[in-house]
Amino acid sequence: MTIEEAQQSVDRWVKTYGVRYFSELTNMAVLTEEVGELARVMARKYGDQSFKAGERDNLSEEMADILWVLCCLANQTGVNLTEAFRQSIEKKTRRDAERHRNNPKLQKG
Numbered sequence: 067m068t069i070e071e072a073q074q075s076v077d078r079w080v081k082t083y084g085v086r087y088f089s090e091l092t093n094m095a096v097l098t099e100e101v102g103e104l105a106r107v108m109a110r111k112y113g114d115q116s117f118k119a120g121e122r123d124n125l126s127e128e129m130a131d132i133l134w135v136l137c138c139l140a141n142q143t144g145v146n147l148t149e150a151f152r153q154s155i156e157k158k159t160r161r162d163a164e165r166h167r168n169n170p171k172l173q174k175g
């Protein structure tokens with residue numbers, strides 16, 4: 067599935083099952099909530115916390131939740147994520163072409 071297909075799938079789903087998009091600000095709050103859910107899993111899986119009884123490692127599910135609501139926000143604000151992501155890679159390449167290679171903190175010991 068391409069990013070464009072993901073945006074289209076989300077749009078079809080919302081119009082078929084969701085009645086309409088939540089408002090942009092509501093989806094911004096939902097995005098923040100989902101990022102928090104990912105942070106909780108990361109803290110338990112890679113950090114110093116441990117999973118509580120009944121919790122499970124659903125890292126991929128939480129990442130997909132973030133992608134879902136990001137697609138919602140892109141659709142309702144007219145953003146083409148494919149083009150935006152292409153531009154983001156170009157920007158990072160222009161800006162950071164040498165930066166990380168020259169960072170001694172990133173060199174293997």
Ligand SMILES: [Mg+2]
Binds near residue numbers: 100103127128
């Ligand atoms: Mg979630």
